[in-house]
Amino acid sequence: MTASSNVTVERRDGVAVIYTQGYINNQAGEEVARVAYTLIDEGYKTLLINLGGTTIVNSIGISILIVIIEKMIEIDGRLAFCSLTPTIEKTFHIMGLAQYAPIYSDETAALATLRG
């Protein structure tokens, strides 16, 4: 488990899970992106961002997540999200993000589908 201030990672059998903690603003968004790029460099093509520890995001933070989605599309990989608050999930739908990055209710559901 690698840890930085807001973001931790667990490598679970082909899928790397990124856990966020707290407010995802620009700094925290960039931290998630840094961690994601490291995992991509390690060869991971399936990333799951578990937002269970996050109850607020702002649109600047989310914009940075879009950069990660773009990157995953480029490498023909997959990015998914799980454990969103209803408001964050609604926001992802408002933005149309959900079309490009599936949203799962929890990590178990996400891993079952992503590995399946």
Next chain:
Amino acid sequence: MTASSNVTVERRDGVAVIYTQGYINNQAGEEVARVAYTLIDEGYKTLLINLGGTTIVNSIGISILIVIIEKMIEIDGRLAFCSLTPTIEKTFHIMGLAQYAPIYSDETAALATLRG
């Protein structure tokens, strides 16, 4: 268990425990007092107010608790408190309340001493 909006009671073997919920302002303080008087009328001489469900009080609410202490002294009974937040405990000490109504960390500790 009798329930009203903020206050519930459990009668535990000679000691009646009053549980509060939420902000103890004047209304909630008066509700606690009403419940206390009912218990006194039922014959209870030992009351324990468990503040575990309360994180804020105001001085008007506490003043009403002082009325209950006065009443308990009159009938030669005892009133105690348990499960206070550090700030509420500090406030009770600032007021000198703690001299007239002992404060216990939790209900188990309170009951052990009150019954002992």
Next chain:
Amino acid sequence: MNGLATLREVTLTLPMAPDMEVAASKTATAIAEYMKMSPDRIDEVRMAVIEACINAFEHSHSSDRQVTMTFEVVGKTEPEELRITVKDTGIGFDPETLEEPNIERKLRDDRKRGWGLKIIRGLMDSVEIHSGDDGTTVIMSKRRR
């Protein structure tokens, strides 16, 4: 306003500085809780407030570096609606000429930003923007339920 009155009005003035949007969102939460809005709706208000504040912080270029917010609890006799005004005295903008952000395009575009107003409109029940040379005022409302 079909017989609606302002039952409570709270004003908050904030510096345009990092994380101050979080303070604003907590004041909004407190007022929304006071009027017993449901938790999911409160959370939506909270996010809209964060976006509206960040817009003023980032884009207004106001010289006083302050945002003034008003929280109005509106209703006939009981709270029905929370109306939030976010005002800056900055350079203003023309909301009409903004391009609606679109995820397909954003995925290719270098600029991924530009979602704030869309999110605010999606989360609140109604949104009005008044903007000009003397600054920007966003008025957004959410019914209690």
Next chain:
Amino acid sequence: MNGLATLREVTLTLPMAPDMEVAASKTATAIAEYMKMSPDRIDEVRMAVIEACINAFEHSHSSDRQVTMTFEVVGKTEPEELRITVKDTGIGFDPETLEEPNIERKLRDDRKRGWGLKIIRGLMDSVEIHSGDDGTTVIMSKRRR
């Protein structure tokens, strides 16, 4: 003020109405959290804010029925202290002539109230009261730790 500057200043104007003190205390909490005050100290600030607001609500008899609060984050470069001002434009009072409340006496007395200022003084690091014909201003500070 030994080189201390106001790093952030937030102003809140509240109506004198039931439960509005809770909204005030949440704004205080948000600012105290922003400056990373410890949770126990934040909780003490919260209680002091509630008491100061209730005093203005109950005793000021101000005609505008409003309380203005200022939250100042004070420090040399990093937040060191939260300074909160609670101001009403009411009738004022003379804090000097108030009797210090005493639990023994209160237990016999019909009036059990009169604890607010003692609690505020006990919970905050410093408290100043300015009161006169044009109203009352309570200035209370709490160090970050």
